[in-house]
Amino acid sequence: xxxxxxxxxxxxxxxxxxxxxxxxxEHGGDHGEDGLSMHIPSALTFFDKWFGTAYAHHFAVTFFAxxxxxIMMICALVVYRKRQMIPGPFQNVVEMIFEGLYNLVYSMxxxxxxxxxxxxxxxxxxxxxxxxxxxxxxxxxxxxxxxxTLALSISVFFYVQxxxxxxxxxxxxxxxxxxxxxxGVTWALVIINFPLHxxxxxxxxxxxxxxxxxxxxxxxxxxxxxISLGVxxxxxxxxxxxxxxxxxxPFYFLSLLLGTIQALVFTMLSTSYIMMALPHGEH
Amino acid sequence: MELDWKLILTHMLGFVITVVxxxxxxxxxxxxxxxxxxxxxxxxxxxIESGKSEIEETKAGYDAKLKDIxxxxxxxxxxAVNDGQKVAAEIKxxxxxxxxxxxxxxxxxxxxxxxxARAALKEDMVKMTIAAAEKIIxxxxxxxxxxxxxxxxxxxxxxx
Numbered sequence: 001x002x003x004x005x006x007x008x009x010x011x012x013x014x015x016x017x018x019x020x021x022x023x024x025x026e027h028g029g030d031h032g033e034d035g036l037s038m039h040i041p042s043a044l045t046f047f048d049k050w051f052g053t054a055y056a057h058h059f060a061v062t063f064f065a066x067x068x069x070x071i072m073m074i075c076a077l078v079v080y081r082k083r084q085m086i087p088g089p090f091q092n093v094v095e096m097i098f099e100g101l102y103n104l105v106y107s108m109x110x111x112x113x114x115x116x117x118x119x120x121x122x123x124x125x126x127x128x129x130x131x132x133x134x135x136x137x138x139x140x141x142x143x144x145x146x147x148x149t150l151a152l153s154i155s156v157f158f159y160v161q162x163x164x165x166x167x168x169x170x171x172x173x174x175x176x177x178x179x180x181x182x183x184g185v186t187w188a189l190v191i192i193n194f195p196l197h198x199x200x201x202x203x204x205x206x207x208x209x210x211x212x213x214x215x216x217x218x219x220x221x222x223x224x225x226x227i228s229l230g231v232x233x234x235x236x237x238x239x240x241x242x243x244x245x246x247x248x249x250p251f252y253f254l255s256l257l258l259g260t261i262q263a264l265v266f267t268m269l270s271t272s273y274i275m276m277a278l279p280h281g282e283h
Numbered sequence: 284m285e286l287d288w289k290l291i292l293t294h295m296l297g298f299v300i301t302v303v304x305x306x307x308x309x310x311x312x313x314x315x316x317x318x319x320x321x322x323x324x325x326x327x328x329x330x331i332e333s334g335k336s337e338i339e340e341t342k343a344g345y346d347a348k349l350k351d352i353x354x355x356x357x358x359x360x361x362x363a364v365n366d367g368q369k370v371a372a373e374i375k376x377x378x379x380x381x382x383x384x385x386x387x388x389x390x391x392x393x394x395x396x397x398x399x400a401r402a403a404l405k406e407d408m409v410k411m412t413i414a415a416a417e418k419i420i421x422x423x424x425x426x427x428x429x430x431x432x433x434x435x436x437x438x439x440x441x442x443x
Contacts, residue, residue, distance in 0.1 A: 040294050041287065086325050092317045137295040224290075227297070231289045244289055246297035253301070 038224040042140040065142040068129045072122075097125070101267075108271050109278075116274055119159060124267040127152065127212065131259030134220045135252055143262075144220040149213040153205035156270045161201070164277035172279075177201075204273055208266055215262045219255045223248045408440060 042064070044057040056063075079094045087095055101121050106113045127143060134141025142148045165173050179186065179193035186193075231244030415436045419429065 040290050086328060087321060089314070089317060089321075092321055096317070096320070135298065135301070137291060137298050223294075227290050227293045230293050231287075242289065242292055243296055244293035246293055246300060248294070248297045249300055252297060 038221055038228070039140065040137075040224050040227060043138040044140075046138075060140045061142045061145045061148050064133060064140050065130060065148060068133060068142070069126065072125060072129065104268070105271055108268075108275050112274075112278060116163075116271075120267055120271055120274075123152070123156070123270060124263050127266050128260060128263035131216050131263055132256065134216065134223070134259075135255055141216050141220055143212055144217040146209065146213045146217075149209040149216075150205075152212070152266070153208035156208065156273065157201070157205035160204075160270075160273045160277050163274055167277065167279055204269075208269055212262055212266050215258055219251070219258060223251050223255065226251055411436065411439060 042057065042060050044060050044063060047056045048054060075094070079091050082088070083091060098121065101124055102113065102117055105117055105120050109116060130141055130143045130148070132141075133139040134144060143152075164176065168176060175181065177194060177197045178190045179197060181187040181190050181193075226248035227244065227246075229244075230247040233247065234241045234244040415432060419432055
């Protein structure tokens with residue numbers, strides 16, 4: 001008898017898994033590029049539910065990216081307003097992060113650090129917070145959408161081109177794209193070098209965007225799947241349970257680690273692109 | 284997108300557990316580092332402050348000493364000037380005394396010389412008077428001759 005009940009539960013659970021997958025496929029349709037994505041409902045879904053709107057959750061990426069930007073600005077303002085010679089705990093944390101970032105960038109850019117640290121530091125913190133926001137309930141990681149990561153990497157692309165043009169000058173910029181030809185042989189190789197460098201410049205931001213998107217999207221999906229699995233697993237034993245087994249727990253820590261690493265990788269690669277664009281840059 | 288409370292609650296449960304674990308195993312060491320950093324900065328500032336006040340004290344001490352030295356030098360200078368003035372006055376006084384003495388001596392000498400001359404003159408006069416008397420006696424005297432003789436005698440005296 002007990003065995004039969006257990007089997008029955010499994011059958012119901014399996015049907016639920018199928019239901020979740022179906023639901024996920026439906027949700028995915030809303031999100032455009034990530035057709036197979038599976039998301040845990042964010043605060044905007046509640047907004048839709050309670051205010052009867054149907055489109056708020058389409059703006060999840062934009063909304064949460066903006067929200068994180070605003071939170072960062074408020075943090076920066078608070079630290080700036082209440083700055084002291086002997087730092088309090090909050091200022092201490094912010095200072096430590098900034099110091100670490102500065103030293104990291106300094107190891108690559110040297111004396112040019114002061115000029116580019118505002119962009120690179122903000123980039124890191126922004127991406128970092130966006131990556132980690134996927135772990136917070138009612139939030140949604142904006143970086144799990146290719147649109148967001150592409151926007152970031154295109155910003156980096158234009159910034160790097162601007163730096164290259166202004167620091168090298170138009171002539172040297174073009175020569176740089178041709179692979180800095182000096183002798184007859186290298187001039188002959190410009191035919192090969194130029195397209196290579198040219199395409200390379202465009203591949204750089206694309207690779208940045210794809211890497212970040214793939215990692216964070218993967219993490220988010222993994223966590224979503226694990227949560228669904230936990231819910232299903234729980235319903236095998238107790239069909240009316242309100243909460244599932246938190247199978248996603250180990251992946252939270254993985255996401256904490258990977259989210260930080262990915263933000264760091266994005267920033268460090270951007271730094272290296274800037275370094276290459278500078279006059280003294282060596283390939 | 285439909286709301287699935289089971290998913291959200293599971294998500295929240297996992298999040299809370301993560302936060303608890305992090306609070307226990309990650310935040311404590313991080314806060315320890317932060318406290319350490321704060322203490323370090325504070326102690327450095329304190330050191331700088333105490334160093335500053337020390338330097339201030341030393342400077343004040345040196346200033347006072349310098350002032351003392353200045354005063355001493357001024358005092359010495361005044362003393363020297365006073366001494367010099369005293370010596371000068373003494374020398375002046377001595378010079379005046381010496382001059383007085385010299386003048387006095389010279390006067391006495393002169394007086395003596397005059398006295399001597401006067402005595403010599405008197406002697407001469409006596410001699411001449413005697414000689415004249417002899418002449419008067421030896422010659423025949425008349426009134427006119429007498430008068431002439433006396434007149435000659437007086438002239439000779441005046442000449443002398």
